[in-house]
Amino acid sequence: MKKKKILRILFVLLVVIVNLIVFWKIGYLGLKKQIVICGIIDVIAVYVLRHFFSLIDIPVEIYQNRRLAFSLAKNDFKTKYAGSYLGMVWAFIQPIVTIAVYWFVFSVGFRAGDVGDYPYVLFIVVGIIPWFFFSDALNGGTNAMTDYNYLVKKVVFNIDILPFVKVVSALFVHCFFIVFALILSTCMGYPPSIYTLQLLYYVVCSVVFVLGLSYLTSAIVVFFRDLGQFINIFILQVGVWLTPIMWNADSMLSPDVHKFFKLNPMYYIVSGFRDSVLVHHWFFQGGTLLWTIYFWTVTLLVFGLGVKIFRRLKIHFADVL
Numbered sequence: 001m002k003k004k005k006i007l008r009i010l011f012v013l014l015v016v017i018v019n020l021i022v023f024w025k026i027g028y029l030g031l032k033k034q035i036v037i038c039g040i041i042d043v044i045a046v047y048v049l050r051h052f053f054s055l056i057d058i059p060v061e062i063y064q065n066r067r068l069a070f071s072l073a074k075n076d077f078k079t080k081y082a083g084s085y086l087g088m089v090w091a092f093i094q095p096i097v098t099i100a101v102y103w104f105v106f107s108v109g110f111r112a113g114d115v116g117d118y119p120y121v122l123f124i125v126v127g128i129i130p131w132f133f134f135s136d137a138l139n140g141g142t143n144a145m146t147d148y149n150y151l152v153k154k155v156v157f158n159i160d161i162l163p164f165v166k167v168v169s170a171l172f173v174h175c176f177f178i179v180f181a182l183i184l185s186t187c188m189g190y191p192p193s194i195y196t197l198q199l200l201y202y203v204v205c206s207v208v209f210v211l212g213l214s215y216l217t218s219a220i221v222v223f224f225r226d227l228g229q230f231i232n233i234f235i236l237q238v239g240v241w242l243t244p245i246m247w248n249a250d251s252m253l254s255p256d257v258h259k260f261f262k263l264n265p266m267y268y269i270v271s272g273f274r275d276s277v278l279v280h281h282w283f284f285q286g287g288t289l290l291w292t293i294y295f296w297t298v299t300l301l302v303f304g305l306g307v308k309i310f311r312r313l314k315i316h317f318a319d320v321l
Helices: 002-025 031-050 052-064 066-079 087-109 120-142 159-187 194-221 226-237 255-261 265-279 288-320
Strands: none
Touching (some): 031 288, 052 066, 052 159, 087 120, 087 159, 120 159, 120 265, 159 265, 159 288, 194 265, 265 288
């Protein structure tokens, strides 16, 4: 009980500090908007505080079973391409070919608009890398229960870690392509800087967001198998075009339409990668701070909803599978 009280007190102090920082950073917006934004933060804080221990249950279990989770993730990554001659090399070939095709089509065949002073191929590479991770992790996380149905049926196995296993499996390739992007940007005259450290923050953003979605979708797909097809078509295939990856939203959209597109959480992450490597802009700087607040609001709500539904439905997984 003492630990719980201490954690709650620390959380409240953190919220107070965040309120003060936000109030100080967005003074240019005026008092009314400052109060509204801080009010939104406080409402989210109350929600998180009420469900604090149910929200951290799964992260705690993941930490306690971290060795098993990482071992399963390595095995998952290896077995995904087992039986083919090139094996794990296919995990890297497919994204590279996709980047090359997009670059050729949009820089040679079509014009994707002004992307500033940045080389178009670099603009695409930096923007599409977080999308590759999101796509791979969401596909894997959604199918976690069905792929590991033999473990789900074991009474003694903790199935809470399975969506995390799939996300970490996708993270291996993601790390390779981040290094690839940094090498490419260096060769093209954009070497790493202090802003590059921000990539760690945006990787965390990606992992938390897609993990929350994966808990939600992996629980539902057990009972509604068509969800997997829905995700592939309407979220991944359509979403890649609604997220400004191959085109520059700043130069092609009106301000009102641009605000609508920015409601997509993946837009925040894609822009963040470009801010870290090309633009050199902090996630807490200027108007981006409001965008950061919005992103974490959506992410926490998605994570909380995903965990809640997963916990309620998991007792029926073994019967259905």
